[in-house]
Amino acid sequence: MKKAGFIMITIMLGLFITPIMLANANDVPQPLSLPADYRILDNAEADVTGDGYIDTIYLTGHQRQIGSLYTDDLSITVENGADHSLTRYPLNKLGGYRMHLFAGDFSGDKVADVYVEVESGGSGGWSYHNIISLNANDPKEIFGEQNNQSKSITGKFIDGLKAEITNTVNGKTIAIDVRERLKDYLRLGIYGEDGIVKKETSIMIAPFSKLEPIDYDRDGIFELKGIQRISGAYRADGIADVETVLKYNGTAWNSQSVKVTVFMDTAGVGIVAPKPASSSAPN
Ligand SMILES: [Ca+2]
Ligand SMILES: [Ca+2]
Secondary structure (H helix, E strand, C coil): CHHHHHHHHHHHHHHCCCCCCECCCCCCECCCCCCCCEEEEEEEEECCCCCCCCEEEEEEEEECCCCCCCEEEEEEEEECCCCCCEEEEECCCCEEEEEEEEEECCCCCCCCEEEEEEECCCCCCCEEEEEEECHHHCCEEEECHHHHCCCCEEEEEECCCEEEEEECCCCCEEEEECHHHHHHHHHCCCECCCCCECCCCECEECCCCEEEEECCCCCCCCEEEEEEEEECCCCCCEEEEEEEEEEECCCCEEEEEEEEEECCCCCCCCCCCCCCHHHCCCC
């Protein structure tokens, strides 16, 4: 991803010279006038408005505290390459750490969209992701909060001490053995001693921890490859990771491929690793 961005910028440097000034210690172009506690967090160059001129895209945010990496009130500002006008798009409710921009075509209109990744900083290790189309100076979110919690899989505990995971697209299921957690699940009332489900319980699927732009089917349009953690009775009860490839069809993101990776150190028969009581509280 970084490499692609570098190549794109290298090519563009040969094509066009811009009058923007190099400013602060971050050594990024800074034509924006920002309040004192706001920062430019990342920038990228690409034609995102579709007029053939290379635009400059800035990710800015409010630094809550001096010395803290946490930034909120994030927004994207596009400096139009044709007339240097500025268009701002606020990324509502987003705040976090180590955020970055990427420009590439996800929507299939041959005009680059703006992808933003922001680490939540939470214990689940997941990140927020946004993709904004700015074609024709008409900002439109094509990947947002509801997409970040992918619905391509669901899961529940089933009789016989197994977690059943279902691909919601094709209805296919796999079952992961969870019998070495029996003690914990008995305590929580999920299973009886006979291994029969006592309390219908869904397994937990976290938002994407990573979501990487990748041209999976090599058609010149980016797809997204994402990783989500599957947990059993509570977040720390990790069972597996699921890797999904999502493709945008103009209105929705469809999963193209779903791959489940089971943690061999915690799942399977014959491995006995009882959890200490102190770390097994549900959250
Ligand atoms: Ca443009
Ligand atoms: Ca593609």
